[in-house]
Amino acid sequence: MGATTSGATGGASRLQAMTRNNSTIADAWIFIGHLFAAPADVGVARGFPIARRAPAYRNWFYADQDGDPASAEAIRERARVQVEAAWHRLDDQLADGRTFLLGDRKTAADHLATMLARWSRNMPRPAPSWSRVGAYVDRMRRDPGLREVHRREGLTDWIDE
Numbered sequence: 001m002g003a004t005t006s007g008a009t010g011g012a013s014r015l016q017a018m019t020r021n022n023s024t025i026a027d028a029w030i031f032i033g034h035l036f037a038a039p040a041d042v043g044v045a046r047g048f049p050i051a052r053r054a055p056a057y058r059n060w061f062y063a064d065q066d067g068d069p070a071s072a073e074a075i076r077e078r079a080r081v082q083v084e085a086a087w088h089r090l091d092d093q094l095a096d097g098r099t100f101l102l103g104d105r106k107t108a109a110d111h112l113a114t115m116l117a118r119w120s121r122n123m124p125r126p127a128p129s130w131s132r133v134g135a136y137v138d139r140m141r142r143d144p145g146l147r148e149v150h151r152r153e154g155l156t157d158w159i160d161e
Contacts, residue, residue: 056079056082056083056086057079057083057116057119058079059075059076059078059079059082060076060079060080060083060123061119063075063076063079064076080123080124083120083123084123084125087120087125087127087130087133088130090113090130090132090133090136091130091131091132091133094132094133094135094136095132099139100136100139101113101136106143110140111140111146113136113140114137114140114141114146117133117137117140118155118158121158128161141159141160141161146159147159
């Protein structure tokens with residue numbers, strides 16, 4: 001993946017950052033977009049804010065609505081390949097033993113990645129099927145705040161798996 005994490009200490013706080021090709025990726029959406037980016041030629045992503053950030057998921061769920069229905073299966077297959085490649089990249093990144101995406105502290109990127117992991121639950125290969133991603137998702141599922149959000153939203157089936 002060519003990405004590393006680093007931390008800068010300033011007083012009592014620690015700033016988490018991810019770098020790629022010597023450029024810092026500080027925004028959670030940029031980080032997630034890096035993992036879930038899709039080429040522009042794969043379907044149309046419109047009217048759905050996350051579609052600009054995770055177009056492969058948009059193409060997976062709405063291939064038959066966003067473009068030519070005759071191309072929907074090909075678009076959906078390409079989206080599946082892209083989503084699985086992103087989870088593979090994340091699994092590789094987690095090989096260094098980090099607890100969370102950007103190190104040993106939870107960030108917004110972790111909550112976004114967990115949401116995307118939930119979205120994969122009915123795909124041919126859900127995110128937790130990668131060993132390190134599965135362990136990561138299990139850690140996130142134990143987070144009391146995340147569990148409460150899932151309870152309030154009626155999403156307890158996935159969080160309790």
